Amino acid sequence: MAGLRERKKAAARKRILDCAARMFREDGYEASRIEDIAAAAELSVATFYNYFGSKADLLLAAVLEETAMVIASVEECIAAPEPTLEQAFGAIIATYFGKSFQYSSREVWRMALARTLLDPEAEFSQRYIEIDCELSDQLCRFLAEMQRCGLVREGADTGPAGRLLFNNVNMNFIEFMRSSAMTAEQVRNKVMAESAPVLSLLAA
Structure with a gap:
């Protein structure tokens, strides 16, 4: 019962x-x-x-729901990686900008980000920050797993490299939110182009 x-x-x-x-x-x-x-x-x-x-609780729940879908899809990319580091990373970027905004919208993410800036100490803001940390940690684990598979060279420090790649993704995500004219394909291409030097240094 x-x-x-x-x-x-x-x-x-x-x-x-x-x-x-x-x-x-x-x-x-x-x-x-x-x-x-x-x-x-x-x-x-x-x-x-x-x-x-409140409606703000709904806003957070929508963001969390979508993030959970993204994280689960990225885990699938990590479990069955593409044959090269660049292709494996590209599959994750395609997931980020393919899954995001399917459940919610750009406005929902804009409102969520705005709330974190207006009241950074609020519970909503702290949970939003935790989301970023979860995504950043996942990229670090991705690089560590790619290193184990031989796609990232031995000795490369995957922690800082993963956070660097995530920071670039996050900045482009914010730019994508701000610009209604930017397409998902355009932002994916931009992230890949800006990440290419780091990926080249990491690749085995």
Whole structure:
């Protein structure tokens, strides 16, 4: 019985999140009201607050949901790497800019980043920073695994190199968020071009 209750709660939470993500994409974050999100999820406003304390909580949940999908997909890239370091890294970059903005939108990410700048000590901001750390650590593990597979030369310090590559990815991600005209293909090509010197130094 408890298992069924938990599944129902998880399904209701997912329904709220899916409706919110769709409305954020279509109507914009500011224009999306909790009352409308609850109605779209076929729940009362009171029930909505059993799952999320505010619209900002929904914003964070949308970012976390999308990040979880990205991290899982990158793990698949690490587990079955391409034959060269550049190709393996390229598969990860394709995942970053292919999976991101499928569940949420550029506006959602813009709002999330803006909130971290406006209130850096808030719980929301701290969790957003943790997301960046998780992604950075994953790139470091990617390079370490590529070193184990013989695609990264022995003796290369994969920790600092992974963080350097992630910082470049992150800066281009921010540029991609700011520019509605930039396409995913353009930002992928830019990241690969700027990362090429580092990858060349690392390659076995």
